[in-house]
Amino acid sequence: MRLAVLLSALILMFGLSLPAANATESAAGTNSLDHILLWGRDIDQATAIMTVKLGFQVRPGRNPGGVANRYVRMSDRSYLELLGITRPNPEMDPGMLADQAMLHGGPGSRTFGLRSSALDQARAFLQQQDLAPTAVFSASPTDPDGAGPSKPPRWRLFAFEHQPLSSNLFFIDYAAVNATPTRLADEQVAHEHPNGARELSALWLLSADADADRKQLERMGITGATPVRMPQVSAHGYAVPVGQKRIFVLQPDGPGMAAEALRKSGPQVLGVSIGVADLDRAKRRVERGYEKELARYSGALGDSFLAPTQDDLGLLIEFHALSKSPLKVSR
Incomplete structure (x- = not known):
């Protein structure tokens, strides 16, 4: 099967x-x-x-x-x-x-x-x-x-x-x-991507209660959560480490993309973060694909941009530069 x-x-x-x-x-x-x-x-x-x-x-x-x-x-x-x-x-x-x-x-x-x-x-x-x-x-x-x-x-x-x-x-x-x-x-x-993608670095879980998901992960022994904010989607919650990667458990931070997604579709995997070898190259490919200029920002995983994929895929895809810098947190 x-x-x-x-x-x-x-x-x-x-x-x-x-x-x-x-x-x-x-x-x-x-x-x-x-x-x-x-x-x-x-x-x-x-x-x-x-x-x-x-x-x-x-x-x-x-x-x-x-x-x-x-x-x-x-x-x-x-x-x-x-x-x-x-x-x-x-x-x-x-x-x-x-x-x-x-x-x-x-x-x-x-x-x-x-x-x-x-x-x-x-x-x-x-x-x-x-x-x-x-x-x-x-x-x-x-x-x-x-x-x-x-x-x-x-x-x-x-x-x-x-x-x-x-x-x-x-x-x-x-x-x-x-x-x-x-x-x-x-x-x-199989692992060679024209956009330079190397890893699935994080996934974003959206619900009305991020703390409830954090507590359940902690109950599973998946600990070490730190506060995080994602202004690019108007959400806040926690970054929970899983090995070298992260689960972002999020809830809406007022009106915005996260609140609208939760209103329309309920709890969901709102997005994923993809680490790429060359962020400029990945950004240019996505800009040509969508025929629009995209803004870069300093995200939870460093220098990033957000592809406008929600209407197409029902899922946001954030591309970020692979870096040795530590995760940014918001307290």
């Missing part, structure tokens, strides 16, 4: 309980942002926006049951997964139907994943915190993108019986694969 299909089903279903292992003091091994699920109005339109207007490379996926997926993969293994309906009356599980009901057929994101290199220990800890993780689910032994039935499953994941955050969360880990010459060449090509 394709990963995105299973994830959307897990968002609404109850999982089976597994015996708890020895838990650590946090969601063990949770060391990075993994990916978001981003619905487009249709898969070809979403692909065109990402490539022509924004300068990403989009990699092929699959199309089981009339819901196609494609990938924007980064060199640090993080990625954006694009989803789109490709035929009338597609085969959709309850999670997909719920997403579409919230999105009203439009684009946007409601689901994201964190990568954990110790998935069973992370699940055991969350179970001890009464957060009701589902059972661990694995990719099929006959997964066409896997290494074959004799090898470990390509991915393993769990979600939650009742989502702890304002947007849908899952934890995932991937099996190591043999570094064949063909696979190495494919991987290298």
